[in-house]
Amino acid sequence: MAGSGKSSLIHGYLPHWSDVIVADQSPIRGSRRSNPATYTGLLDAIRSAFAKANGVKPSLFNANSESACPNCNGVGVIYSDLVMMAGVPTVCEECDGKRFKAEVLAYTLHGKNIAEVLALTVADAHEFFTTGKARAVLSRLHEVGLEYLTLGQPLNTLSGGERQRLRLATSMTGTASVYVLDEPTTGLHLADVDRLLGLLDRLVEAGNSVIVIKHHQAVMAHAGWIIDLGPEAGQDGGTVVFEGTPAALCSSSDTLTAQHLRSYLGLARP
Known part of the structure; x- marks a missing residue:
């Protein structure tokens, strides 16, 4: 959910990590x-x-x-x-x-x-x-x-999403072990989202960890692990309301994220 605290959670931990590449939408x-x-x-x-x-x-x-x-x-x-x-x-x-x-x-x-x-x-x-x-x-x-x-x-x-992907392309030859992407699908066509997910798969297969800050259903369905923040946005956000696989989110949770992901996947409410 937008405004639920996703970026604050991840960026709050970044100073404690090493070998991290962050690709966000800030100006280059x-x-x-x-x-x-x-x-x-x-x-x-x-x-x-x-x-x-x-x-x-x-x-x-x-x-x-x-x-x-x-x-x-x-x-x-x-x-x-x-x-x-x-x-x-x-x-x-x-x-x-x-x-x-x-x-x-x-x-x-x-x-x-x-x-x-x-x-x-x-x-x-x-x-x-x-x-x-x-x-x-x-x-x-x-x-x-x-x-x-x-x-x-x-x-x-360049748009924010283009700047982020340019950063990612430039950093792919680096020695980082963790990649953090903040809203990487902004402005992308669905076909390009699939291509980006394939690229992230290759980064993971190469032994890297990829953290994506996003509420795009296709990205969530593709993830290995989801941390869902809520229960609402703004003052009512910032609480971890679910942590687990996409399958577990759809089958055992009724958060707003779970509801939207089930709808996207065409699954019935448990």
């Missing part, structure tokens, strides 16, 4: 130059691939260096200062939003320049890069349901 730190490619480290692999293919240095493909368009300084847009209002962005007329100098854009990898590669979606980039670190990072982004994002999309345009 970074400037408007930051994007999925920079956040995940994918851009390093892309730069190296361009450098190797063209016999030049990887730093040439850095929009924060002297390779950047001098008109927009590698941002791709020009911000008009409206004093009392937020700046209004317009596409840079000199680079047409591509962020790099023309001479940098002359270098290509499999027929695409660096701006064209950064404009690819994760799904298209997954087909473009068939081996190496780039492929591995793109596979993780695909697994968490972010295949529609473009590699160069500014991070400040």
Whole structure:
């Protein structure tokens, strides 16, 4: 139940745990130059691939260096200062939003320049890069349901759920033994929820513990263990009203969570 104290319970214990990765929906730190490619480290692999293919240095493909368009300084847009209002962005007329100098854009990898590669979606980039670190990072982004994002999309345009899944994809190669996900299905289509559950299964099969803070019926039905807080929300929440398997919740409890889960599974009231 929303507001019953789920997040407070888990986050209250986090300081006592070690080797924990928390994927929540808080803003990801970074400037408007930051994007999925920079956040995940994918851009390093892309730069190296361009450098190797063209016999030049990887730093040439850095929009924060002297390779950047001098008109927009590698941002791709020009911000008009409206004093009392937020700046209004317009596409840079000199680079047409591509962020790099023309001479940098002359270098290509499999027929695409660096701006064209950064404009690819994760799904298209997954087909473009068939081996190496780039492929591995793109596979993780695909697994968490972010295949529609473009590699160069500014991070400040991502939703809370997208930021959380981006964090999860980035942390999947870490050494943590416990993963905490706070509302990971926000904004997901049912098909993407199934994909996310499959990914969480693989994390568990690899020997990790996965804690999901959620009242989504599909997630609860898939869980190995449920801690149900209630009996209501707000002032009437914060009490553990059930602890056990989803099957036990449906067969032996009549909490609001149990009622909704039984309805979702098409089970009769015990």
